[in-house]
Amino acid sequence: MLTFWVRSSYSDSRMSLHRLELSKLTVIPSIAAQTIPVKVILKVSNADPHLKERLDAWGKVDMYPVFNWPEPVGICARVDDDDIISANYANEIELIDGGGEAGWDCLTMVTGSILIDGILRKMNHNKSMFLATRNQSPFAYKHGEPEKWGVVHRLTHETPQWVWVRHGQNKSPELKGYSAGKSIHIADHFPHIDFSKLIMLCKHLDSAGQDVFCRDVQDAK
Numbered sequence: 001m002l003t004f005w006v007r008s009s010y011s012d013s014r015m016s017l018h019r020l021e022l023s024k025l026t027v028i029p030s031i032a033a034q035t036i037p038v039k040v041i042l043k044v045s046n047a048d049p050h051l052k053e054r055l056d057a058w059g060k061v062d063m064y065p066v067f068n069w070p071e072p073v074g075i076c077a078r079v080d081d082d083d084i085i086s087a088n089y090a091n092e093i094e095l096i097d098g099g100g101e102a103g104w105d106c107l108t109m110v111t112g113s114i115l116i117d118g119i120l121r122k123m124n125h126n127k128s129m130f131l132a133t134r135n136q137s138p139f140a141y142k143h144g145e146p147e148k149w150g151v152v153h154r155l156t157h158e159t160p161q162w163v164w165v166r167h168g169q170n171k172s173p174e175l176k177g178y179s180a181g182k183s184i185h186i187a188d189h190f191p192h193i194d195f196s197k198l199i200m201l202c203k204h205l206d207s208a209g210q211d212v213f214c215r216d217v218q219d220a221k
Contacts, residue, residue, distance in 0.1 A: 002074070002076075002093060002094060003041055003074065004031055004077050004078075004090075005041050005043070005139065006027060006041070006042050006080070007043045007139065008043065008044055008054060009044055009045040010045055010048050013049045016048050016050045018205060019082060020050055020053060022167065023082065025194060025197055025201060026083060026084045026165055026198065027081050028058060028061065029193060032192070033087040033192035034087060034088075034089065034091070036090055037062070039063075040061055040062060041070065041076075042066070043066055044066070045067070046067060069137060072135055072137045072138075074134070075094070075133070076133050076135075076138045077089075077090070077131070078133075078139060084163035085161065086160070086161045087191075087192055089161055089162070092155065092161065104151050106131055106133050106134075106146045106152045107131060107132045108131045108146055108152065108153070109130040109157075110124050110155060110157075111155075111157040111158075111159070111160055112124070112130065112161055113160040113162070114163065114164045114165075114166060115165045115166060115198070115199070116166040120163065120185075120189070120195075122160055123164075130161070131146060160189055167202040167205045
């Protein structure tokens with residue numbers, strides 16, 4: 001069974017609450033909507049003032065909270081706690097895996113989209129933002145270093161398989177040019193996501209000046 005590894009480890013109350021509200025509208029309904037059974041390893045912090053609310057929010061999926069990453073076994077898919085994935089995401093990976101006989105160490109989902117300023121725009125991303133590994137931690141290396149895992153398989157689709165949600169004061173230089181990408185009709189994709197509520201939340205976080213990269217509880221590799 002595929003296991004999603006999700007990092008949601010915070011100690012700052014404001015940051016924790018912001019990310020929790022995002023998770024409720026993004027990654028949690030995405031994983032709950034998967035067409036095949038999956039597990040979730042959720043990395044949390046015992047210093048999180050909203051830990052109970054976070055665990056309660058994840059209660060609808062097969063989730064195992066940890067304070068340290070376990071030994072990776074089988075297919076481990078990396079998803080951030082503010083990401084959206086298609087309902088068929090896990091099934092696509094398992095079909096490519098072919099029962100463990102496919103010759104890859106790292107699989108990356110290339111075709112996705114970005115939600116920016118209330119508009120969903122299609123994009124391709126080759127820097128392994130959305131990836132799965134076999135018997136290796138999907139957090140072992142940074143984005144853009146998939147070759148360090150070994151043999152890489154890049155999977156492309158006609159339709160987006162994920163959404164990178166832009167929120168808060170994201171200063172990533174990679175955002176340049178993405179706002180010019182082809183817009184797509186939100187209602188045609190990701191029916192398990194309430195985009196109206198998500199766009200309203202993103203606008204609130206934009207006005208609040210939330211720093212999306214301010215993780216105050218860091219991972220060890």
